[in-house]
Amino acid sequence: MFEKERFDIVHVNGSPDHRLVMYAIFGLHGKRPRVVYTKHNSLPVGKHFGSQLRVKYATDHVIAVSHHTSRLLDGTPYAKREVSVIQNGVDVEHFHPFNDEASQHARLRMVGPEHAGKFIVGSVAGTADYKGWIDMVTAIASLPVRVRETMHILIAGESPSSAQRQQVAQLGMSKHVTFAENLLDVRSCIAAFDIGFVLSYAEAISFACREMMAMGKPVIVADCGGLPENVSDGEDGWIVPQRDPNAISSLLREIRGKPEALRAMGESARRKSEWTLLAQSLNS
Known part of the structure; x- marks a missing residue:
């Protein structure tokens, strides 16, 4: 050949x-x-x-x-x-922020009216154990009941195993987590988030993180592998210690009541996605 x-x-x-x-x-x-x-x-x-x-x-x-x-x-x-x-990039025209109306429609479709008005923390990084999503579930489970009841977790990926569902149930979090399972197009899922997360125990860089940022979502990442290279801590996302639900819950308590700050961070995340693509184009 x-x-x-x-x-x-x-x-x-x-x-x-x-x-x-x-x-x-x-x-x-x-x-x-x-x-x-x-x-x-x-x-x-x-x-x-x-x-x-x-x-x-x-x-x-x-x-x-x-x-x-x-x-x-x-x-x-x-x-x-x-x-x-050469860091992974994503198509910023395909992955773009939804307007408020479209985002609200996405929330209703993805989590239903029962949870659409809550603070939604989400990930499209998948449900494999090494993706660390159980740390987010554990973190929110440890919050005071009055705070926990205002939050919801949305995760896209393979259908979780019975053992994984049992873990969630043992934390008393079954009604607080929606598994979107496999999606051909994750944009509506991302649009439903207030913030994203990727808490992997091994990760080269994470397309999922970059997709969420391109759609204007600040992202919590674990201090693991190449994940910290995606965000500027406190500007367009946050970096937390690996396998540390306590650090995650502390961060959630800090950011939960700051919608305007989160919107500004989401805008910064989108700008970084655009500038990253431009820089790659200029260097190619």
Whole structure:
């Protein structure tokens, strides 16, 4: 295929496809394409012989999707190549803030009239355990009853397991959490939020966080992996310690009654999304 199509550049983002490209290159006659490898997750990078071979024979440049992932390459064979940090971006025309009327309609549709008037804290990062969403449930469960009753959690992703639902029930939070489950289009879900959150225990950068910010939502992120690179703490979001529901509940008590401040932070989040896309365009 390489000989027929005569590609100038081939992109790889994992060991299996990287290895396959390397084998294909060995069989080429004449000029080979340049190979760009992207490090897009928080998994450790191999230092073994296979990595050395892939770097030597089939890696011309490396892209890291965050400074965090770039640091994971230190001391590995990939550090022998030039590494560019290009943070994930999102389509800011597709992910745009809804007006007040559309947002209210989204709230009614996503959580129903019973919860539409509450302070909605949400995430579209998914329901896997490592996404840390149970920490938000735990945090809100610890709030005084009068405060807790004014809040609701909305989470999009795979349908939670019975064990996960049991965790929520044991916290007395079943009626305070709506699982939107898999959505082809998460924009209405995001529009229903007052603020977003991504509290993962491992994360390279988070498309979900950037989607929420592009839609004008300030986001709470855990101090984990590349997540803190998304927000400026106190300006367009907040950074909390990883696996610390107490810190989250303290933050929620602080920000809950400041709607105008949250609106301004959401506007800052949107501006950052626009400027990030512009900066990437200028640097490409």
